[in-house]
Amino acid sequence: MSVIRKQSILSTLVIYAGFAVGLFNTYLFTKQGLFTEAEFGLYNTFIAIANLLAAGANLGAPFFIYKFYPYYSDHIQFRKNDQLSLSILLGLFGCIAAISLGLYVEPLVIKKYATNAPQLVDYYHWTFLLGSGLLMYNIFEAWNWQQQRAATSHFLKEAGWRLFVLMLIGGFAWGVIDSYDLFIKLFAFSYPFIAVALLLILVYRKQAPLSMPFSMVSRRLKRSAIRYTSFTYVGTLVFTLSQIFDTILIASVLNNAMTKVALYSLAQNMASIIQVPQRGIAAASIAPLSTAWKQKDIPTIAQIYQRSSINQLIVGAALLALLAINYTDAVLTFQLKSTYLLAFDLAVILGVTRLIDMGTGVNSQIIVTSPKWRFEFISGIMLLIIILPLSYWLTKEIGIIGTALAQLISIGCYNLLRILFLWKLYDLQPFSVKTLYTVLLAAGSWAICFYLFKDMEGWFAMALRSLFFITLYLAGAYRLQLTPDLALVWEAFRKRLL
Numbered sequence: 001m002s003v004i005r006k007q008s009i010l011s012t013l014v015i016y017a018g019f020a021v022g023l024f025n026t027y028l029f030t031k032q033g034l035f036t037e038a039e040f041g042l043y044n045t046f047i048a049i050a051n052l053l054a055a056g057a058n059l060g061a062p063f064f065i066y067k068f069y070p071y072y073s074d075h076i077q078f079r080k081n082d083q084l085s086l087s088i089l090l091g092l093f094g095c096i097a098a099i100s101l102g103l104y105v106e107p108l109v110i111k112k113y114a115t116n117a118p119q120l121v122d123y124y125h126w127t128f129l130l131g132s133g134l135l136m137y138n139i140f141e142a143w144n145w146q147q148q149r150a151a152t153s154h155f156l157k158e159a160g161w162r163l164f165v166l167m168l169i170g171g172f173a174w175g176v177i178d179s180y181d182l183f184i185k186l187f188a189f190s191y192p193f194i195a196v197a198l199l200l201i202l203v204y205r206k207q208a209p210l211s212m213p214f215s216m217v218s219r220r221l222k223r224s225a226i227r228y229t230s231f232t233y234v235g236t237l238v239f240t241l242s243q244i245f246d247t248i249l250i251a252s253v254l255n256n257a258m259t260k261v262a263l264y265s266l267a268q269n270m271a272s273i274i275q276v277p278q279r280g281i282a283a284a285s286i287a288p289l290s291t292a293w294k295q296k297d298i299p300t301i302a303q304i305y306q307r308s309s310i311n312q313l314i315v316g317a318a319l320l321a322l323l324a325i326n327y328t329d330a331v332l333t334f335q336l337k338s339t340y341l342l343a344f345d346l347a348v349i350l351g352v353t354r355l356i357d358m359g360t361g362v363n364s365q366i367i368v369t370s371p372k373w374r375f376e377f378i379s380g381i382m383l384l385i386i387i388l389p390l391s392y393w394l395t396k397e398i399g400i401i402g403t404a405l406a407q408l409i410s411i412g413c414y415n416l417l418r419i420l421f422l423w424k425l426y427d428l429q430p431f432s433v434k435t436l437y438t439v440l441l442a443a444g445s446w447a448i449c450f451y452l453f454k455d456m457e458g459w460f461a462m463a464l465r466s467l468f469f470i471t472l473y474l475a476g477a478y479r480l481q482l483t484p485d486l487a488l489v490w491e492a493f494r495k496r497l498l
Contacts, residue, residue, distance in 0.1 A: 302427075321473075
């Protein structure tokens with residue numbers, strides 16, 4: 001657990017640094033006088049389509065690395081390891097296929113989006129470049145995680161990418177980039193930029209053995225690898241589609257679509273802050289889980305499962321409460337466009353959705369590295385069966401609030417299914433009585449802060465409200481001993497100070 005704890009903390013700090021830049025970017029996108037709501041909506045729709053293309057084109061390459069890296073490292077010299085080369089070839093082949101499909105369905109895209117989101121039609125081809133860069137980055141990131149250097153890729157994706165975007169925003173604000181047309185086209189190079197940067201870092205560290213395929217290990221694992229990557233690929237594609245379907249759906253069926261995408265995207269951005277610890281813990285847990293399954297070490301897997309659940313829940317619940325007590329005041333204080341006040345309910349609903357996903361621990365990583373990895377595909381299909389019709393119906397009936405509610409219901413059902421699966425097959429489950437204590441502590445601390453400071457506004461009010469909540473919440477978490485990691489982290493911090 002010490003390796004996971006160290007990498008998780010480092011990755012989480014790096015990710016939060018990136019999110020600080022991301023929040024500033026969001027502020028610049030939503031403040032009065034720089035970008036319109038439609039332009040912010042198009043920017044976020046670009047990202048959604050890029051994620052879909054990357055998921056559709058990877059052909060399971062990242063999961064091939066996650067699952068089989070221990071077998072390669074045990075049976076072949078590192079410099080002769082051809083797993084990275086095979087993964088890149090898979091990605092390139094998938095990228096060509098995905099772009100070809102995208103060109104084939106272009107008339108349908110024009111038909112569906114020309115009325116409500118004509119801006120998307122104008123820049124459709126540029127999404128291919130953005131998505132291709134994200135695809136290659138995801139492959140290099142998966143390899144980097146197996147080198148126990150997750151913080152590097154997190155820095156590039158969370159901080160480096162956002163700094164690239166910040167430079168574009170700065171250029172647009174100062175007139176160096178003289179039009180939004182040029183801005184969005186340059187933005188399409190953002191993911192290719194960080195993909196090349198990560199590859200160069202791996203080469204510099206001599207951690208990118210681009211050996212010729214196919215090695216003896218690859219030939220021996222071929223049948224198992226094809227079965228595994230096929231199932232996990234489809235399962236992950238289905239899950240990704242369920243995650244970005246909301247943005248694409250809003251752009252397709254609602255009037256004034258890009259403005260509503262902007263509202264929904266702001267809420268998503270706020271809610272995604274809550275989920276930051278999950279990224280660090282997921283990245284750090286992949287390698288130990290792969291090894292534990294290989295050694296059939298169920299107690300270690302159980303410990304990782306429960307510890308990841310409570311640690312993510314503690315941080316996520318605190319962030320959700322801070323979001324809820326500060327959102328409206330933040331919009332007014334930072335002088336964002338008043339339109340964005342309408343995103344509060346969306347932010348809370350999506351925040352609860354993220355918290356449910358976090359509180360169930362690293363169930364996805366456990367499943368995809370387990371002998372029962374096929375369930376990743378099955379659960380993904382079931383999620384899609386729930387979320388697609390539910391999202392369409394609720395969005396048509398009650399607008400973007402319905403889109404958020406569909407996410408909440410679907411992700412809740414999805415995680416419940418996975419918990420029951422792991423519990424039945426391996427007697428693994430992520431919860432304890434401290435799960436309940438954490439939820440009650442966060443709710444109680446929120447209620448106290450809300451009623452104490454509800455009549456205060458401005459910078460001082462937000463700072464005082466947040467500081468009081470954090471002090472109250474941390475004191476309660478420490479007193480209740482919600483996680484042993486809290487005491488260990490505090491002790492390490494204290495020793496460094498002294």
